[in-house]
Every structure is written in structure tokens, then in C-alpha cells.
Amino acid sequence: MFGGGTGDGAMTNGYDGDHLDFRGGEFTGPFTAKAEYHEHGPAPTALDALPARAVGFTGRxxxxxxxxxxxxxxxxxxxxxxxxxxxxxxxxxxxxxxxxxxxxxxxxxxxxxxxxxxxxxxxxxxxxxxxxxxxxxxxxxxxxxxxxxxxxxxxxxxxxxxxxxxxxxxxxxxxxxxxxxxxxxxxxxxxxxxxxxxxxxxxxxxxxxxxxxxxLDELTSEEAYALLDRALRIADPSDSRVADGPEAAAELASRCGHLPLALQIAAALLVLDQDKPVAELVAELTEFRDRLTHLDDGERSVRAAFDLSYRRLPPEQARLLRLLSLAPGPDVSTEVVTVLTEADAPPTRALDALTRTHLVERGNGRGRWRLHDLVRAFGVGVVARDAGFREEGEAARGRVLEFYCRWAEAAADRLRWLPGKAEPERFADRAQALEWLDGERAGLVAAVQWAGEERYADTAVRLAECLAVYLEWRRSFEDWITVGRAAREAAHRAGDHHREAIAWNNLGVALRQAGRVGKAVDALTRARDLHRAAGDRHSEGIAWSNLGLALREAGRVGKAVDAHTHARDLFQAAGDHHREGVGWNNLGIALREAGRVAEAVDAHTRARDLYRAAGDRHREGTAWNNLGIALRQAGRVGKAVEAYGKALEICREFEDWYGAGETLHNLAFAHEVAQRPSDARACYLQAADAYTRANAPTEATQALNWADRTDKGPDPTPPPTPITP
Known part of the structure; x- marks a missing residue:
């Protein structure tokens, strides 16, 4: 403190660091100044700022x-x-x-x-x-x-x-x-x-x-299970609900998309209600129309987490994400994305941008895209809450369904194509058609399920019909049953008896191929009756033909002979010689099983000749195989081996590996009858390889077992396997 009077001169001094500077000041009397001194210590540091480890961290x-x-x-x-x-x-x-x-x-x-x-x-x-x-x-x-x-x-x-x-x-x-x-x-x-x-x-x-x-991807099934179990045991070491119900826990992890945040919320919900079984929470998440509403524990929310990302998207990317959430199947091709968005060119930049944000992921194969299950649920929820988005989404789904129907029909036409017929659209050969169908199969099957919605029913039912030849070729019987049921129900609701009959027929064939013979007989009987009531004799013949196959497999051989005779007569009356070949082929199988072997040889010979005249080389191969079985049963083993050789040549030409496996199985049987065990064993091993290529592991294992048996002396031989068209 400095004492003195007050000055009336100008002050040019100022504060400088830790002292007052009065240099240049003019004072005409006493003055008083007050100074405060502050000693500055070093600023505090925060170099141990790491948050605590996440409780229950597991996996990774x-x-x-x-x-x-x-x-x-x-x-x-x-x-x-x-x-x-x-x-x-x-x-x-x-x-x-x-x-x-x-x-x-x-x-x-x-x-x-x-x-x-x-x-x-x-x-x-x-x-x-x-x-x-x-x-x-x-x-x-x-x-x-x-x-x-x-x-x-x-x-x-x-x-x-x-x-x-x-x-x-x-x-x-x-x-x-x-x-x-x-x-x-x-x-x-x-x-x-x-x-x-x-x-x-x-x-x-x-x-x-x-x-x-x-x-980072979602957790593995094992890691998700461990997270749930550990979270419950941290809250209560005696809580063994996850360990006691591993199947329910696995399903809960699946409903949570193996996403750690969703799993943690699910665990919190279980901790809050210690009497709730895991299966009950699974049921709630399954039944909830909007799963994300349930994946909220009051503090954490899966929807809120996704919404933060969604709100930052530019309009084009936000629209693309919404439309992708409505796409059928687990992943979609760039081609389908382009149809969804009604764009002139693939929205590659928007897709790449969404991939960088992890809202969209690469699918199975280049040029395919997928959404995490919960992101899809989020997108569906965004669409459902806005009338404009709903209208936009319905139009997009309609475009995809029409696209699928158009190209599935073109692919089916190529698979059914015979020389001399008009060349189908788009696909140059069977391989191209099968490649496209294989890539889109999951989406195609999912799109047929839209038949439950009236606005899509007609197109979805047509799509189901287009898929029949492909799903039978690939032996995807469960998918075929799913498709057949959806089409049958939609056609019935619409009162379209013609398409309902077709759906019953396709469903019956799928059920028979899947081994559900009793249900197949019922379905094919319905198809036959509907076609007969409509006066469609040709389609009635198709139903009779398929019904005969199911009756034979049900052990009702006499009824099967009658059914195939009806089918053959209807095709003859219609002048459809190609289908007549189908009738003769199937009739031959039933006649042989009825003990009428000479008639069977004649029937298969007629079928072979009719197929050849129609240019249907693949079905000609099935007739050769079945003729071989009848010839072997008639004691003409040499001729049977020749017939099997013709059948095998055609199966390999068409890459029909299941048919090749069946023919090799029959050829091995013929070699055993002729007491050539080494040749039989070689054929069984080749059959196992063909079945493996056809994704038929059960048949492959059986063929390997028969190959081992040939080294151990005489034993009951496997029955011959006829091939039905």
C-alpha cells in the first residue's frame, strides 16, 4: 500500500505480470494504489483419465x-x-x-x-x-x-x-x-x-x-452366450438361467442380433425380473412387432443408438437405408438395390458411404449387400411411422417383386427349354440361369411370402410357379414347401382355383420329394380334383402323374399303376407327346414294382423314344436309367450296364450330380449281380462323390457304406433307384 494524495495527471502505467508499472505517470499530489500478488502453481494434469473397464467384458x-x-x-x-x-x-x-x-x-x-x-x-x-x-x-x-x-x-x-x-x-x-x-x-x-x-x-x-x-462385427454365438451368462452372474452369482437353458439363450442372442448393446439390455431386463425365464423374454422379442421398442432398459436403447447414425445421413443415403430394410432375403444384389431405388444407375456411392458407417455391410459375394437384423428392424420402424415413407416403400417392394417375377420366369424358361423352341430372354444357357437363381434364391423365396399381402398376392403366386422347376432341380425341398404353401393360401383367398390347383400340385411334389408321402398324396389329390372341376384335362393329367409317384412311394403300387395309366391316356388325348413320355416313364416304374417287368421294359423304351423325339435330352437320361433297372431285373445285365452308361453320360453333361449318383448306385448294383465286386466298389465311391457335389450327404454316406461292404463278402444289396422326371 502506497500513501499520498490523489493525482490529476494522466496515467500511462499498466499491469505487467506480477507488478504495477507507474513509469510515465504524472502525479500532482498524494495517491494511493492497492496491489495483490498471486503465486501461480502448475496447472493440474489429467493423465490417468482412462474410464473403468466395462463390467462383464467378454470375447473379442x-x-x-x-x-x-x-x-x-x-x-x-x-x-x-x-x-x-x-x-x-x-x-x-x-x-x-x-x-x-x-x-x-x-x-x-x-x-x-x-x-x-x-x-x-x-x-x-x-x-x-x-x-x-x-x-x-x-x-x-x-x-x-x-x-x-x-x-x-x-x-x-x-x-x-x-x-x-x-x-x-x-x-x-x-x-x-x-x-x-x-x-x-x-x-x-x-x-x-x-x-x-x-x-x-x-x-x-x-x-x-x-x-x-x-x-468390429457382431459377437459369435459363443461370445454372446458368455456375455449373457456373465452379466446375470455379476448381478447374482447363483443366477443360472442362461446355463440352464442354452437353447433359449442362443435364441435370445439371435433375436438380439449378437449385438453387445442389445445383449446387455436383454440381460438387464432379466436381472430386473429374476423370475422371468429366458424363453419368456425370447417370446416377447419374437412377438413384438417392433423389437427395438423392447430392447430398451430405460437407460440404454438400441433404437436411440441407431438413430444417432441415421440422423447424420444425407437424404439420399437415409432413403437408401430405409428401402434396403424392406428388401427380401438376408442380402441383396446391386441389381436389386437399383430396382428398389428406381435409379437409372446403381447407387454405388451411397452404398459405399453407408458401408463406411457400418449401417450397411457387404453380403455373401461381391456386389451384394446386407443389413444387420436390428438395423433392418430400425429401418422398418422408421418407414412404419411415416405415411410418405410407407407409400414409397410399398412401391419399391412392388418393383422388386415384378423384377423377380420377370427374370425368374426367364430363368425357368431356360431350364425348361428344348431344341427348336424360341430362345428365352436374358439367359444364354442353363448355367447362367442357375447362377442367377442361386444368387437370388433367398430373396426369391422371401419375396413369395409377400403373397400374404393382397396388393402383392397375384405377382407373388406367379413367382412361386416360376420357381418350381429350379427348386426341384436344386433339391431345395423345404424352400419349395414354403413357397408352395404361401402360393396355395394366397390363391385360395383370391378365389383363383386354377392357380390354387397349380400350387397344390407343386406343394405335393415338394412334399413327396421331402419324404412326407402321406401329405403329398392329400395335396396331389386336391390338385387333381380342382383341375378336373375346372375341366382342365391336361393339368389333371399332370396331377395324376405326380399322384401316381406319391402312391407308389406310399406302397400303393396298384393304385399308382392306375394313376399313371390315367395320366398317359390324358396326355395322348391332348396330343402332348412330350408329356406322354413322362406318363410312360412313371408307368414303367410302377409296373416294374408290381412285378410286370416285361411291360416295364416296353414302357421305358417308349418313354426314351418320346423324349428323344421331343429333344428332351435330360429326361432321356432318366428313361435310360429306369430302363437299365428293368433290364437288370429281367436278367439282361449286359444291356442294363449299357443303359446306365447312356444315363450317366447325360447326367454329367447336364451336371445333374444327384442323377449321376443314382445311376452310379444302380450301375454298382448291376456289377454286384454280375459278381464284379471291384467294379461295384469303384461305382459306389463315384456315387458318393456325385452325391456330395449334389449336396446330398445322407446318400453320400450310404454309398460309402456300400463301398465298404463290397470288401466284406456277400450281403443284402441296396435296392435300385429309379429316377422320376
């Missing part, structure tokens, strides 16, 4: 190892090999938990003696942390006094300098930047000193950072 062993390998200072490639690692994945996939776990593990190994900086960038919030704000917070955490933090454009330089000093004094620092949404948000946080490491988590892939990239 491979991903954890990859992160630790990237940051290991003793790695052979040197400490500067990986400056940045970026963990990306869908919201709720467990990115932060993995990053925090890896950071704790690395610190426990003494790799970051200089400390850990943690920053939540809130990249998907309405007000994300900017790079400048992040730098300011990190500088404060490093001990920089607020008044010494420079303007925004100078902060990055001070940040790097401070980190370099920290490296010299204490050692390497780990910076964990959580929840980033763009490279711009993270790039200024890169440390200059190569001893430090930056670990970033984001819902977006961030290849622009030159980082070691690690994308």
Missing part, C-alpha cells in the same frame, strides 16, 4: 490381440509402425469397451508410462466436439494453464510440443479419442512424437488417417 480375443500387436513398442517392425489405430463398427457393437480394455491392458504392460488421455468427441450428437475444443481440453489435461492456451490455429503445435516434452520426461502417452465422426475431428489430435499412440473409435471407417483399421 482376436480383436484385442490385434490392437495390442499394433501398439506393442517391441514389435519387430519398430515402435513407429502404427501411430494410429481406428476401431469402427455399428452403434452398440462394443467399440468403446474394446478400446478401453485394450488401453488398460497396454498400460498394465507398462507401454504408456507417460499416461493416458481420454476424450469423448460426441461425434454423433447434435453438438459434437470440434477439433479445437478437443485440443483445448487435451492441453488442459496435459497441465497447460488456461491463460496459456493459444488461439485455435496455434493449439495443435503446442499440443504436439507438450506431448514431446512429456515423452522426454515421463514416457509415451496413449490418447484415446472416442466416438469420432470424421477425419477432420481427429486429424489435429495426431501426436508428432512417434512414441505416442492415438486410438480412435468411430461408427465410420476412417481410412484417411493412415491408421491401422479394425472393424
Amino acid at each position: 480375443d482376436d480383436e484385442l490381440r490385434a490392437l495390442l500387436d499394433a501398439f506393442d513398442p517391441s514389435a519387430p517392425e519398430g515402435p513407429a509402425a502404427v501411430l494410429v489405430a481406428a476401431v469402427s463398427g455399428l452403434g452398440g457393437i462394443g467399440k468403446t469397451a474394446l478400446a478401453v480394455e485394450a488401453a488398460h491392458e497396454a498400460c498394465g504392460r507398462g507401454w504408456f508410462a507417460g499416461g493416458v488421455l481420454f476424450m469423448d468427441l460426441h461425434g454423433y450428437d447434435d453438438d459434437p466436439v470440434t477439433a479445437d475444443q478437443a485440443l483445448e481440453a487435451l492441453l488442459r489435461a496435459l497441465g497447460t494453464a488456461p491463460e496459456h492456451i493459444p488461439a485455435a490455429d496455434e493449439r495443435a503445435a503446442l499440443y504436439r510440443s507438450t506431448l514431446a516434452e512429456r515423452a522426454r520426461e515421463r514416457g509415451a502417452v496413449l490418447i484415446l479419442a472416442d466416438n469420432a465422426s470424421s477425419p477432420e475431428q481427429v486429424r489435429p489430435l495426431l501426436p508428432g512424437n512417434t512414441r505416442h499412440r492415438l486410438l480412435v473409435t468411430s461408427r465410420n471407417k476412417l481410412p484417411q488417417l493412415g491408421a491401422r483399421l479394425l472393424s
